[in-house]
Amino acid sequence: MIEVPEGFLGMPRWWREGGEWLAGLPRAVERQCGVWGLTVSGPVAYGSNAIVVPVGERVLRMSPPGAEVEEQVQALRFWAGRGVVLLYDxxxxxxxxxxxxxxxxLRSRPVDEAVDVLxxxxxxLAVPPPADALSTAAIVTKRAAELEREWERLHRPFDVGVLREALAVAPVLTVPTADLAVNGDLxxxxxxxxxxxxxxxVDPVLLRGDIEYDLARVLWTRLDEMTDIVQHFDIAVREAGLDRDRARDWVLYRSVDYWLWGLSAGLTxxxxxCARLTSAI
Structure with missing residues (x-):
């Protein structure tokens, strides 16, 4: 049986849940290898909520069963290898x-190259989407109604002007300028x-609407390496073929949204x- 890496066992998501699944994970891998006729061929890798086990020219990915797995499978089948990892079974x-x-x-590459690739x-990934995919407009409509209450609940953690600016662009973003497939975790x-x-x-989240939706995440995940945030914003806008003003509105709104979510979740x-990104943009 495989040995589950200590780093994976210590992930924050397991602090409150998943103990039973973790305990049964080595047996689950062994069982799945038997079902699919696989042989483990290398050390186990992991992310925040899944392990990846090399099995020859392929890998076995195991994560807690549930709606998230079903949604990822649907997304991988939809894109069918176009810009995403191939799903065999x-x-x-x-x-x-x-x-x-x-x-x-891609994290191993210089930030300029990474932003270009992203x-x-x-x-x-911006192809005609499935009709039942959740829209970026619907996400904004629901979340924007919560932002001011959350800002108040968190004791007004940043200047009200930043909040007002995000709320001002939110209605614009509820009217998509495109109807394209979007990866909501890029x-x-x-x-x-x-x-x-x-x-x-890997692990795409299939949405539909404006592909600018997750540009803020492209930037904030490597922000500490950027000496000129606007320059990197412009690289992404150019390579993705985006409208710059629309992209700026999405980055502003999503940064404020995530800023508040992060504070609620105890992130530091x-x-x-997000504060630096909103200030730069």
Whole structure:
């Protein structure tokens, strides 16, 4: 049986849940390998909520069963290898996916190169979406109604002018300028080097609407490495073929949204990055 890495066992998401699943994970991997005729061929890797077990030219990904697994499987089947990792098989009830084997994380590359790659991936994934995908407009409509209450509950953690600016652009963002497939979780840790394509996305979240939606995450995840935030914003805008003003509105709104969410969740570093990003943009 595999040995679950200590780093994975210590992930924050397991502090309050998942103990039973973690305890049964080695047996679950062994069982899934038996079902699919797989042989473990290398050390276990992991992210925040899943392990990845090399099995020859492919990998077995295991995460807690549930709606998130089902949604990821649907997203991978929708994009079918276009800018995303190939899905060969899935057992949603077991939280198992059999995936194409990739290599180096985009996080390992210089930030200029990473932002360039992420911008091109935003555009590559922008194909006609499925009709039932959640829209970026619906997300903003629901969340914008909560922002001021959350800001008050958190004892007004930043200047009201920043909040007002985000709330002012929110109604504009509820009217999408496009109806395209969007990956709602795009950043350097979720993109790995491939062979079919140079870089491929893993764990995508399938949305529809404005592809500018997750540009803020592209920036804030590597913000500490950027000497000129606006320059990197412009790189992404150029490579993704975005409208600059629309992109700026999305970055502003999403940064304020995540800033408040991060404070509510007890995060310390990401709210600081969001503050810097809103100030620069």
């Amino acid at each position: 899935a057992d949603v009830d077991a939280g198992a996916m059999l995936l194409e084997r990739l290599s180096t994380q 911008g091109r991936l935003m555009r590559r 950043h350097s840790d979720q993109v790995l080097a491939g062979t079919r394509e140079d870089w491929l996305t 570093e990401d709210p600081v990055r």
